Amino acid sequence: MRYPPLDREEYIEQTYFFRVYRERLAQNVATQDILAGVHEEILSTTRLPMAIDFLRGEILLNGRLSEAMDRLPHYFAPFQAYVFSRAEEDKSRFDQYTALLVLEREADYRANGATRAGLFIYQFECLSRNRLGYDKGLQAMQNDPLFDDSWRHFIQKCRRQLGSVDFADLIYYASEQCLIDQQRQLNDPALESRTALLFGAKEGRIARANLGKDPLYMFAAFQRQLGYPAVPRPPRSSRDDQLSPASLNARLIIIEKRLAMLEADMRGDLKLDQFYAKKNELPQLPEDPLDEDVPPLDGPE
Numbered sequence: 006m007r008y009p010p011l012d013r014e015e016y017i018e019q020t021y022f023f024r025v026y027r028e029r030l031a032q033n034v035a036t037q038d039i040l041a042g043v044h045e046e047i048l049s050t051t052r053l054p055m056a057i058d059f060l061r062g063e064i065l066l067n068g069r070l071s072e073a074m075d076r077l078p079h080y081f082a083p084f085q086a087y088v089f090s091r092a093e094e095d096k097s098r099f100d101q102y103t104a105l106l107v108l109e110r111e112a113d114y115r116a117n118g119a120t121r122a123g124l125f126i127y128q129f130e131c132l133s134r135n136r137l138g139y140d141k142g143l144q145a146m147q148n149d150p151l152f153d154d155s156w157r158h159f160i161q162k163c164r165r166q167l168g169s170v171d172f173a174d175l176i177y178y179a180s181e182q183c184l185i186d187q188q189r190q191l192n193d194p195a196l197e198s199r200t201a202l203l204f205g206a207k208e209g210r211i212a213r214a215n216l217g218k219d220p221l222y223m224f225a226a227f228q229r230q231l232g233y234p235a236v237p238r239p240p241r242s243s244r245d246d247q248l249s250p251a252s253l254n255a256r257l258i259i260i261e262k263r264l265a266m267l268e269a270d271m272r273g274d275l276k277l278d279q280f281y282a283k284k285n286e287l288p289q290l291p292e293d294p295l296d297e298d299v300p301p302l303d304g305p306e
Contacts, residue, residue, distance in 0.1 A: 008079045010150045015080075016116035018053045020109055021046075027105035036064055056080050069093055078148075084128055085111070087145035091137050099135050099239070106237040107131050114234045121156055122204050123233045124149070129163075129172075130224045130236045139167055155201040172220050173212045182209025207231060 022043060029039045040061040047053045056077055063073030071090035074081040085108055091097055092104035111127060125146070132142040146152070147160040163175055177183055184198045185206060204212070211230060215223035227233045269275040 007148075008150050010115075011080070012051075013116050014048065015051050015053065016112045018047050018051045019112040020116060022053060022057070023105050023109035023112060027102055027109065030105070031102060036070065037061060040064070052080060082150065083145040083148040084142075087142060088131065088137065091135075099137065103135065103237055103239060107135075110234045110237065115151075119151065121151060121153075122208055123227075123231070124151055125156070125160070126224065126227055127234050127236060130221075133220060133224075134236050135239055140164060143167075156203060159201070159203055171216060173215045173218070173223055176204055176212040176223075177209050177216070180204035180209025180212065181206040182213060185209075 025043050025046070026039055029042075030036070040057050044054055044057045044061075047057065059077060060070060060073045063076070064070050069090075071086050071093050074086040074089060075083075078086075088104050088107055089101070091099050092101045111124075111131075114124065114127060128142075128146050128149075131137065132139055143160055143164045147157050147164075152160070159175075159179060163172075166175065179200065179202065181202050181204070184196070184202060188194050188196045207230065208227070211223060211226045215226065224233075224236070228235050266275065
């Protein structure tokens with residue numbers, strides 16, 4: 006069942022809700038306490054306070070907020086519930102802090118007059134950057150209330166062809182720039198497109214300029230040229246710090262020592278005594294108190 010998009014004031018309150026939730030979660034406040042406190046701050050003329058009441062009841066019951074959001078499809082978009090469900094998975098590296106920031110920027114973009122093309126690019130980049138899964142992610146995008154039948158058909162086409170067709174090609178062939186180029190090549194200004202043109206000429210030019218390149222470059226160009234919202238990047242992994250030049254140099258020294266030991270072992274001249282602790286390097290233990298003279302215990306022998 007399709008539900009109509011929400012009013013602008015609903016998305017404004019959603020933006021505030023996701024921001025406050027993220028800030029208080031970073032302060033180690035319990036989720037039920039966050040929902041109980043923010044309920045009083047939300048504008049009562051919107052439907053968000055009723056949704057928060059339902060979320061609080063569900064999280065006390067089963068402990069998962071995404072399931073409650075999924076049961077409110079008339080208020081929360083399927084993509085919002087999907088993003089938070091990936092953050093609640095036990096083995097996922099996508100944390101709730103990043104998920105709330107993603108939802109906050111999306112709701113803010115909707116409140117400030119989101120276009121279908123901009124919302125599609127933002128949601129797709131969220132899936133790409135955070136590795137949330139294209140199949141189920143595109144299915145959630147397909148059911149968004151802002152997209153009409155033409156957009157749902159295009160998203161379904163992306164689900165089938167993604168991986169075999171460059172993503173920039175999919176955008177370019179669905180843009181006005183592709184039609185302009187065909188009219189110029191065939192010298193036929195009256196030529197019409199057989200498919201729906203979902204992207205403008207600017208999006209088409211940016212996509213054509215990024216054919217064969219990393220899609221992240223194209224997303225950055227959309228943000229610079231067309232003002233599309235920037236997608237939050239995943240937090241820096243601790244493994245990135247381990248791959249610094251100093252750590253790599255230390256690893257190379259360890260590898261060299263191990264190779265030297267293997268070569269010595271193969272030659273038969275490996276001396277294990279070099280790994281023995283020297284006498285002056287042994288730890289000095291305290292004297293055993295049991296060695297001292299202990300008075301005998303009183304009692305019958």
